[in-house]
Amino acid sequence: MVTERPGNLTLTEIARLAGVGLGTASRALNGAPGVAAATRERVLRVAQDHDYVASPEATRLRSKTHGRVAIVVPHLSRWFFGAMLEGIEGVLREAQIDVMLYHVGDLEDRRQFFERLPARRKVDAVVVVGFPVEEKERERLDLLGAHIVAAGGQQAAYPHVSIDDLTAGRQAVDHLLSLGHRRVAMIEAVDPDQPFEPSGRSQAYRDALAAAGLQVDPALVVTCDWGGEEGAAAMGQLLSRSIVPTAVYTHSDEVALGAIRTLRRAGLRVPEDVSVVGIDDHPLATLVDLTTVRQPVHEQGQTAARMVLQLLDGKTPQSVTTPTRLIVRGTTHPPAGQIDVHENAAGSGTTAP
Amino acid sequence: MVTERPGNLTLTEIARLAGVGLGTASRALNGAPGVAAATRERVLRVAQDHDYVASPEATRLRSKTHGRVAIVVPHLSRWFFGAMLEGIEGVLREAQIDVMLYHVGDLEDRRQFFERLPARRKVDAVVVVGFPVEEKERERLDLLGAHIVAAGGQQAAYPHVSIDDLTAGRQAVDHLLSLGHRRVAMIEAVDPDQPFEPSGRSQAYRDALAAAGLQVDPALVVTCDWGGEEGAAAMGQLLSRSIVPTAVYTHSDEVALGAIRTLRRAGLRVPEDVSVVGIDDHPLATLVDLTTVRQPVHEQGQTAARMVLQLLDGKTPQSVTTPTRLIVRGTTHPPAGQIDVHENAAGSGTTAP
C-alpha cells in the first residue's frame, strides 16, 4: 500500500526492489515460464505493493499490437447508435480491449477522418457503424493496416452484421397491406449528413406493393431527413396532397412519431383514420404504443465485436444478418370502413390527444 | 503515392530515403526549428509520398503524455449520455485528442473499472459522466495520475459541469403549482445500477410544496427505477391509491412518457384530467407534446471537454452550472374544474378510442 509517485514506478525499479534482474521481473509479471515460484511471488508482491502497471506505450512498442480498437459512428445521441456502441463495447471490454471512439457527424467530419486517419497506427481493428464506406474511403482505411468490421450497414467489402432492410421493410408494409390498406404512403428517410445511398427500406415498399398488385403512386411517397421533426414535416406534405393515405410506412420510429404528431394535430385519429408503422423498436416505441419492426441492435453490436475478436485471433468471421420481427401495437388498424380482416392486432387501445 | 507496406515505414527509413540523418528527419516532421527550408521540404515530401505517420507508441514513450482522454459512462443508449458524449468528443477531437470509452453499466462493471483501472497510464485525463464518484473510488482514481472532470453530476471533489437539480425540479413543480394544482404527485426515479444517491430533484419537490404551504402526502410519492416502463408501472401504483393526483411531476421525460401511457390506458386524459411534466427535453418530448424542463446536454459535454483542455494546459477550470428552462407544451393544464374535484372515476372503462 506504499504509494508515493502514484503508480508509476518502472520495471527496473520494481526489479531492484524485489532484488531480481529486469528480465526476471518482466517474466514474473507476465506469467512467462521459467521463474521460480518463490521469485515470482516476491516480484508480484512488490509490484502489488507499489501499484505497478507496465507502461502500455513501452509494451506496445515492442509487441507490435495495440490492444485497442476504434469504433467509428456517425451519431452518438441516437438510440440506435448508442445501443450498438453498448453492444460492441461490452464484449470488447470483456476481452480487455480498449475502445477508441471516433464520431464522424457530418460529411466534413467524415472527410477529415478518412484524410487524417487519426486512428492510424493506434488500433488493431476498426468497427464502422451504420454507414456505407465508399470506395475512396476504403482505400484510406487500408492504410490503417487494421482489421475492419462493419455493423449496421450493408458492406460487401468487409465482414459485417446487419439486418436485411428489404425484409424489415416488407414486414412493415406487408402488415399494412394485410390489414386491408391500399393507399399506403411511405415517408422515406435519408441521412442528410451522409452521402446518399439507395435504401433497402424504400425498395421494400416498392416490392411489397408490386407483390400486392398495386402501383406506386408518387403522390404517396415523400422523402425527408432522418428525425422526428423531419418526419412530422414530411407527414404535413403528404397531407397537403390530393390523396390522403389510410396508412403510412416510415423508415424509423422517430420519423413515425413525428408523423403521428402531425396527423393528430390535423385532427386525424391514429390508428382509426390513419395507421402508422415504424422500424427499429426504439425503447420509447412501446410507450407510445407504436407498431414497428424490431431489430436487435445491442445484439448486432455484440456480434460485430465478436467478429473483431475472431479477426484478431487470425480467423475469418462470417458475415451475419440478424432477423427482424414485426411488433404489432396500437398504431395500426384495418382501414376505416373496411369490415375486419382476419389478421388481428395485439395492441391495446390508444387515445387521441 | 508509393505504398507497399501500408504506411508503416520507420523514421529511419524515411530519413534514409530523404538522404538525411534520423534527427533531422524528426525535426523536419515536427516543425522543430533548425532545419533548412529545402531539407524540411524534401523530408516532408518523402514522408507524404510514403504515407508516413510516426508510431504513437514510440512518440509517447518519450514524451510522457498520451494525447488521450477517457470518458466513463454508466449508460450508452440513453439520450442524455449519448448527447453528453457527443459534446465531449466533439471538442476533444478538434483538439486532436483521442477518446477512450469505458462503460460502467452496473455496479459490477463499476467495481471492476475502479479495481482494474484499465485506463491506467493510458490517458491524460478522465471525464466521469453522470454519476457521483465515491470516496473509495476517488482514491483509486488518483492512481491514474490523470486530471479528472465530472459532467452531469454534482461532484464537489472535481471540477464539474451540471445543471442544478434543485432549480430544475422547482421549475417543473412550480409550474404545476402555478397552474393551480394542489394534488401534485411525484414519480421519483433512481438508477438501479448505481449506488443510491439522494436526489436534488426529489428535494425540489418537497421544497416547492413547502413554499406553497402544502404538505407532502406520502400517498402521492412513488419511487421507481429510471426508465419508461418503470415510470408506467409507478404511475399504476399511484392510481391504485386512495387519492388521485391532478398532476404528476416526474424526474425525467422517459418516466413521464411511461406515466402518460398508463394514464391514458386507464381512461384518463392528459392533460385534461391529469397533467404530467418531465425533465430533460428529450428530442422525442416535442413529438409527444410533453411539457418539460430543458437542460442543454450537448453543451454541458462541450464545457466539460473544455475544462479538460484547460487542465491539460495547466490551468484550473471553474466548475459551471448550466441553466435549465421550463418548456411548456401540451401535457400540462390547469386542474379540471378547478373548483369541483370529484369527477374522475379512475380505472373505469371510459376508454377514449
Place this chain on the structure above:
DNA sequence: CTGTTAGCGCTTTCAC
C-alpha cells in the same frame, strides 16, 4: 532458473 544485452521507433541533447 536468472542476469545481461539488444533493440522496438522516436525525440533530444551534444558535438561538429
Place this chain on the structure above:
DNA sequence: GTGAAAGCGCTAACAG
C-alpha cells in the same frame, strides 16, 4: 544546419 548518440520502459533472445 545536421549527424551521431543516448535513452524512454519494456520484452525476448542469449548466456550463464
